[in-house]
Amino acid sequence: MTGPEDEPDDAPGPTEWRTGPEPVGVGPWPGGPEAWPDDPRYDPELLAAGDRRNVVDRYRYWRREAVVADLDRRRHPFHVAIENLHHDANIGTIVRTANAFAAAAVHVVGRRRWNRRGAMVTDRYQHVHHHPDVGALLAWARGEDLAVVGVDNAPGARRLEAATLPRRCVLLFGQEGVGLTRAAAAGADSVVSIAQFGSTRSINAGVAAGIAMHAWVRAHADLDAAW
Incomplete structure (x- = not known):
């Protein structure tokens, strides 16, 4: 039997199919x-x-x-969770980024339905789970021995840039615009914030998730295993 990993470097393979400039x-x-x-x-x-x-x-x-x-076989031992109170359009982007960084799973907390458009079909390959509320997510995380790290620019949060994220953890994000709920912030083992230098009060939840996931990658991932 043959497969991509056992074919020699000079083995003939598929060529790009171009229907336009890209x-x-x-x-x-x-x-x-x-x-x-x-x-x-x-x-x-x-x-x-x-x-x-x-x-x-x-x-x-x-x-x-x-x-x-x-x-x-290759997924990393970090999870991503986001509170979905008002059908957050950022969840699709978070799923796509979680897939790119090989997160163990994405957890949608609150409303079950979410906008899949931003996922660009990556949800077919990324495990996505639902929890009815923050309490259920926290109970699950404790049972799996995962530290819960809230990400929000709330008073008292530690700078992500100066923190070391746990290897086994859940990165928990709040609803776009309002941030973590009180229950999420109180239940998290720690809360970190992303340093900002402009006039906006907060950054997009999908962007924040990408920054936090990449911080985990920089701290823990085997970069030789990246594509």
Whole structure:
């Protein structure tokens, strides 16, 4: 059997499929069915028609389940949670960023429904869980021995830039505009803030989540394992 990781560096592979000035995925596997890899991770429909999904080259033509299974072997031991009180449009962006940084899971707290547009279909590959309220999230985190780190620019918060995030943790964010609820801030093991230097009171929740996740990556991730 052959797969991407056992093929030699000079092995023939798919070429970029261009429909305009920028590449959009890849076309059918070169050489037709006779040349298809003998590997169950590959999807015959994608091999035949091409793969235009938003995935890195390693996962081109792979079945969705195979991609998820491979990511599960590589996920980092941090989680991301966000309070969803008013159908926050930032959750999709947070899911997409969590996928990019291989977070263990994203947890939506409060309303179950969320706007998936910003996720750019990455929610198919990222574990997303729901908790009815902050109390349920905190109880789950305690049961998993995960430290809960609230992220908010509230008085008394420690600067993220000067803090060391726990390796096993949940990064907890509040609703866009209002920040962490009192219950979330009180239940967190610690609260950190992101240093700001302009006139705005706060930054976008999706941006804040990306900054915090990257801080975790800088502190704990094996950068040699990055794509």
